[in-house]
Amino acid sequence: MTAIEVRGLRYSYGEFAAVSGVDFTVRSGEILALLGTNGAGKTTTLEMVQGFRRPDGGSVSVLGHDPFRSRTAVKPRVGVMLQEAGLVAELTVAETVRLWAGLSSRRDDVDDVLDRVELSHRAGVAVEKLSGGERRRLDFALATWGRPEVVILDEPTTGLDPESRQRMWKVIAGLRDAGRTILLTTHYLEEAEALADRVAIMHEGAISVAGTLDEVLGAHPARITARVPAELAGSLPPLRGSVSVTGGTDVLVQTVELQSDLSDLLRWAESAGVRLGGLTASQASLHEIFLAIGADR
Numbered sequence: 108m109t110a111i112e113v114r115g116l117r118y119s120y121g122e123f124a125a126v127s128g129v130d131f132t133v134r135s136g137e138i139l140a141l142l143g144t145n146g147a148g149k150t151t152t153l154e155m156v157q158g159f160r161r162p163d164g165g166s167v168s169v170l171g172h173d174p175f176r177s178r179t180a181v182k183p184r185v186g187v188m189l190q191e192a193g194l195v196a197e198l199t200v201a202e203t204v205r206l207w208a209g210l211s212s213r214r215d216d217v218d219d220v221l222d223r224v225e226l227s228h229r230a231g232v233a234v235e236k237l238s239g240g241e242r243r244r245l246d247f248a249l250a251t252w253g254r255p256e257v258v259i260l261d262e263p264t265t266g267l268d269p270e271s272r273q274r275m276w277k278v279i280a281g282l283r284d285a286g287r288t289i290l291l292t293t294h295y296l297e298e299a300e301a302l303a304d305r306v307a308i309m310h311e312g313a314i315s316v317a318g319t320l321d322e323v324l325g326a327h328p329a330r331i332t333a334r335v336p337a338e339l340a341g342s343l344p345p346l347r348g349s350v351s352v353t354g355g356t357d358v359l360v361q362t363v364e365l366q367s368d369l370s371d372l373l374r375w376a377e378s379a380g381v382r383l384g385g386l387t388a389s390q391a392s393l394h395e396i397f398l399a400i401g402a403d404r
């Protein structure tokens with residue numbers, strides 16, 4: 108089932124087209140990571156998905172409703188964590204959650220929520236005394252109060268240290284495991300790799316690449332590297348990918364047929380009695396894909 112459907116979405120700030128024809132789908136119970144270069148239009152897109160901003164064109168459907176026209180129908184079912192949260196510095200963690208509980212139409216339990224975000228031991232601590240990671244988990248607790256069906260997270264781990272980031276990933280994965288649908292934006296490729304069922308990479312207002320991680324990675328050439336004796340470098344077998352040899356011995360194969368090219372190369376080495384030095388075979392990384400998208404434009 109589809110939880111969020113975005114079709115042909117457009118938005119301009121004056122003359123500047125920040126979002127120019129964006130399409131993506133988030134299925135129920137999955138995490139979609141919207142990745143992008145700076146200023147790609149991710150936040151503007153999220154604001155339209157939340158119903159904060161009226162699209163200039165195209166359509167958004169969240170749980171079957173237009174979030175701009177039917178805000179009252181959509182809002183109780185969607186939790187949102189923005190980049191900046193307006194927490195009150197003097198309130199404790201538990202007071203903050205209780206205050207939020209009074210404002211929300213959703214029902215939940217303060218102890219349970221703090222437990223889910225690993226903040227039970229900090230319940231009596233003032234917000235101003237929390238670490239950056241704890242603050243973000245408190246933001247997350249508020250966004251997910253009452254376990255909304257859809258959760259939107261705008262750069263949930265920006266600025267956090269690696270340990271805090273991993274803790275947040277665990278909490279986000281827990282939410283997905285509880286059956287919730289999550290749309291998140293991130294600058295961190297490893298975050299998408301760790302969490303996302305599918306990714307969509309945005310660049311200059313449009314989606315450049317989308318799919319499961321395997322699909323996105325599989326569409327870009329993988330790499331095989333190996334060292335061969337100089338006298339045999341000229342008699343490599345024919346491969347589907349492109350082959351280059353540097354320094355007379357260092358072979359690089361870039362291929363979308365990793366498995367068959369690797370087995371052809373290994374078979375050739377076996378029959379020629381050659382030991383391949385420094386043999387590696389790896390899929391393209393999201394990082395390489397990101398760089399390729401930026402370079403194409």
Ligand SMILES: Nc1ncnc2c1ncn2[C@@H]1O[C@H](COP(=O)(O)OP(=O)(O)OP(=O)(O)O)[C@@H](O)[C@H]1O
Pocket residue numbers: 120123125143144145146147148149150151152
């Ligand atoms: N209020 C505004 N007025 C004019 N231009 C804006 C406004 N808000 C955003 N923009 C521009 O629209 C483009 C898209 O911005 P947006 O914040 O949606 O991108 P983003 O992908 O979320 O970027 P980042 O990752 O840096 O947060 C950027 O070029 C930005 O400068």
